[in-house]
Amino acid sequence: MPRPIANEPSAAAAPPSIGKIFTAFALIGISSFGGGLVAYLRDVVVDREQWLSKDEFLGALEIGQTLPGLNSTNVAIIVGRKLRGPRGATAAALGLILPGVAVLIILGLLYVRFHNNPDVAAALAGVAAAAVGLLLQVTLKIGGRSFLRPKDLMFIIPTFLMVGVFHVSLAATLFLLAPIAIWLNRPESLKKKAPAPSSDPEP
Amino acid sequence: MKELIELLNVFAMLSLMAVGGGTAVIPQMEHETVAVHQWVSSTQFASIYSLGQLAPGPNMSMVGIIGYHAAGAAGFFLVLFAFYFPACMLTYVVSHIWDSYRDNPWRDAVQRGLAPITIGLMLAGVYAVGKTASFNLDRPLWFNGVTLGFGLAIVLLLFWKRINPAILILACGAIGWFVLR
Secondary structure (H helix, E strand, C coil): CCCCCCCCCCCCCCCCCHHHHHHHHHHHHHHCCCCCHHHHHHHHHHHHCCCCCHHHHHHHHHHHHHCCCCHHHHHHHHHHHHHHHHHHHHHHHHHHHHHHHHHHHHHHHHHHHHCCCHHHHHHHHHHHHHHHHHHHHHHHHHHHHHHHCHHHHHHHHHHHHHHHHCCCCHHHHHHHHHHHHHHHCCCHHHHCCCCCCCCCCCC | CHHHHHHHHHHHHHHHHCCCCHHHHHHHHHHHHHHHCCCCCHHHHHHHHHHHHHCCCCCCCCHHHHHHHHHHHHHHHHHHHHHHHHHHHHHHHHHHHHHHHCCCHHHHHHHHHHHHHHHHHHHHHHHHHHHHHCCCCCCCHHHHHHHHHHHHHHHHHHHHCCCCHHHHHHHHHHHHHHHCC
């Protein structure tokens, strides 16, 4: 029987069962063709099941985007944990991932078997060319006005060159650039301590 | 066995380096799996990546197919585990203690600082897949014209209208079947 546990239940109601969590996320995992998973997650978690309020969901998304890993699986982990602790998080993540994995097992086996067939190779060339367009569109959409801001280009271009062209390892690139980028965006309170152009007296 | 350990190393590392989402690790993944370990060819990488866009759910589960190419069924599941588990674990633990940092001003600094780096990585991902799939000097010029045209058409279509990208990808596959040979 589902029994309320003390892991930050978001509402007064008893948290959903593990099976219910798995099913809800598996439905997203199986129906979300073409990306944009966060929107699907929001629909189910906030609107349909009302497990999280709008603000709680935005909070979860903020964490999910800041931490490494896929935004969608990170959000699933956070929502699952809030509902049912470790087992809830596991059920949510597996629910989200497994349907796609099942589809990919089939696609993968077909690919391994037929990728040398000229018909299939021609279709795959089209599919791959389309995937590049999709990735570029997402990049331009997320990048938006960053591509016009010198302060952002100062990091976009070196990152692109280091990782994309010169194959500097991702770890090295992140450790070199991220501290500078984060420092340049440091909290205002710390900026005041730095020598400012105004006539602040030395501390 | 050695191959499995290499797969584990590469994909667990990528898992923890995926700042701002899975697409950020595509350039590094392409380099590691094609040039360094030669688990797949660059054409295979591009195809496998695009198969991932056709499946529902997180669009990075296609990493399993790379694992399959390298080490069979065991490789498939090991790579999925290595790619998802470390980041999920980290999120689980950190989101637990997150509330105490909710108002920490550094959180905003991290988010805003990493944003342009993520964009640079995504751009590098476009280049990593595009140099094989969109503009490939081993192919005739007309072929490159068609593949570049597909990409540009999709960019424009998606900015113009909200269309499910999976449909566009399938459409390009269907046209490719007749044209790209």
